[in-house]
Amino acid sequence: MTKSLQKRIFFVPVAAFLLLAVFLWRGLYLDPTELPSVLIDKPMPEFAMTTVENQPVGNVNLPEQVFLLNVWGSYCLPCLVEHPTLMRLSEEGEFPVVGVNYKDRRQLALDWLERNGNPFAYSILDEEGRFGIDLGVYGAPETFLVDGEGVIRYRHVGVLDESVWRDVFVPVIDELRDPGPGP
Amino acid sequence: MTFPRILLLSFLLVLVAPAGLAQVDAFAFENDEQRQRFRRLSNEFRCPMCQNANLTGSTGGVAEDLRREIHRMILAGSTDTEIEQFMFERYGDFIFYRPRLRPDTVLLWFGPALFLLFGAWMGWRILRQADDREKQTPAADLDTGEQEKLRRLLDNE
Numbered sequence: 001m002t003k004s005l006q007k008r009i010f011f012v013p014v015a016a017f018l019l020l021a022v023f024l025w026r027g028l029y030l031d032p033t034e035l036p037s038v039l040i041d042k043p044m045p046e047f048a049m050t051t052v053e054n055q056p057v058g059n060v061n062l063p064e065q066v067f068l069l070n071v072w073g074s075y076c077l078p079c080l081v082e083h084p085t086l087m088r089l090s091e092e093g094e095f096p097v098v099g100v101n102y103k104d105r106r107q108l109a110l111d112w113l114e115r116n117g118n119p120f121a122y123s124i125l126d127e128e129g130r131f132g133i134d135l136g137v138y139g140a141p142e143t144f145l146v147d148g149e150g151v152i153r154y155r156h157v158g159v160l161d162e163s164v165w166r167d168v169f170v171p172v173i174d175e176l177r178d179p180g181p182g183p
Numbered sequence: 184m185t186f187p188r189i190l191l192l193s194f195l196l197v198l199v200a201p202a203g204l205a206q207v208d209a210f211a212f213e214n215d216e217q218r219q220r221f222r223r224l225s226n227e228f229r230c231p232m233c234q235n236a237n238l239t240g241s242t243g244g245v246a247e248d249l250r251r252e253i254h255r256m257i258l259a260g261s262t263d264t265e266i267e268q269f270m271f272e273r274y275g276d277f278i279f280y281r282p283r284l285r286p287d288t289v290l291l292w293f294g295p296a297l298f299l300l301f302g303a304w305m306g307w308r309i310l311r312q313a314d315d316r317e318k319q320t321p322a323a324d325l326d327t328g329e330q331e332k333l334r335r336l337l338d339n340e
Contacts, residue, residue, distance in 0.1 A: 009308065035231060038275035103244055129248040136273040138231035138245045 037136055037144075037155035044069075044150045045134035051122040052101050052109045062150055063121065066173060067096045069144040070120070070160070071132065073104040074112035076140040082160045086119035089165075095173075099123030102132050102140050145169060147176060210254045217257050224253050224263065228270060229280050237280065 039045075048058040070086060072079040090097050099120035101109045106125060113123070126132055135144070138157075145154035154172045156164065212218045222239070228249065230241035238246045238253070249270070256266050270278045282288045325333065 009305075012305070032234065035277050036275065038272065103248075128251075129244065130252075132245070133248055133252060133273055136231075136275070138274075139243075 034157050035138070037152070039136055039144075039152045040155065042152055044146060044152060045131070047124070047131055047134070049124050049126065049131060052099075052106055052113070052125045053122070054106075054125075055122070057122060057124055059150065061122070062098065062146070063096045063148075065096070065148045066176065067098055067121075067146055068160075069098050069100060069135075069146055071100045071102045071135070071137050071140045071142040071144075072123075073102050073140045074108040075104065078159045079141045080116065082141055082143075083116055083119065085161050085165055087117055090119035090121075096121045100131060100135070100137075101125050101127075102137060103127065103129040145172060145176075210250070212254075213258070220263060221253060221257055224257075224266060225250055227280060228253075228278050231274050231277060 044059060044062065046059060048056070051057050068086075068089065070082075086097050089095050097119050099122065101123045104127065106127070109123065109125070113120075124131060129137075135142075136155075141159060143156045143160045144152050145156075147153050153176055154169070156168060158164075160169070210221065212221065225238040228238045230236045230238055230243055230246040230249075232243040232245050233241045236243075236246070238250050252269075253266060256269065261269075267279075271283075276282045276288070282291060284292055
């Protein structure tokens with residue numbers, strides 16, 4: 001065995017260690033509870049349901065502009081944390097917010113909206129969580145960003161507060177409106 | 184049997200009752216084959232919420248819903264492949280404890296074997312290197328005078 005090969009072989013464990021270190025270092029900052037959604041760039045699932053106010057609602061009722069689909073429940077404490085942000089967005093009116101009342105009871109949902117204020121254009125009643133399964137939801141709160149064609153563009157798991165809106169949603173929306181510097 | 188003993192016995196029986204099976208058996212099936220399939224599928228799928236449990240072992244809300252969905256689909260006559268596809272379309276590869284074999288999961292499947300092969304190769308190289316060194320007697324580098332000197336030194340010891 002030549003000297004140079006021996007020397008090179010010495011670097012193999014070092015290289016292996018560095019590679020592993022990079023992976024593990026990255027792993028430290030990954031959130032394992034944040035699962036990538038397989039619905040990104042897929043159209044909203046078909047649905048024909050009712051709102052919490054008992055009005056029939058389906059895909060045709062979805063806003064024909066970029067909107068948020070927020071999965072919430074009266075039992076959900078983090079939903080209260082993000083509530084002021086949803087109220088603000090709803091008042092400003094640029095991005096309508098559609099609710100999915102997930103695994104809740106109609107009366108509890110109505111009481112919650114009465115008590116805290118209603119940021120939603122309407123809330124789809126999903127008592128059984130059946131629509132939630134079609135959306136790949138695993139717990140409230142989750143927020144989907146849907147474009148004007150009804151295609152899901154982004155999914156955020158967890159609280160959507162002002163900083164998440166600013167740091168995560170706004171860049172995604174900007175990207176949607178102006179997809180990269182053209183040639 | 185005395186009353187305290189019966190009490191103790193019932194307590195012990197509660198301890199051994201398999202909680203997981205109790206959940207599965209809450210669903211009614213037409214036959215045993217369906218029940219087996221249900222059990223197999225809810226063991227295979229991973230709960231998206233409580234990430235290190237399968238659907239059988241999880242009490243999470245979404246796991247309950249997914250079990251109900253599997254039950255509904257089995258009764259409706261869906262095949263296992265259809266149910267797996269249904270889950271995949273909604274929850275992605277995450278739902279499988281054994282991800283499907285695809286170009287981007289090849290490394291996941293065969294990576295460990297590759298590492299093992301690499302380790303074996305390294306081990307072989309190192310052993311061969313040691314072998315070479317042994318064959319190469321140190322005296323070979325010395326000329327006749329030096330060999331003579333070395334022998335004398337060793338003999339003096």
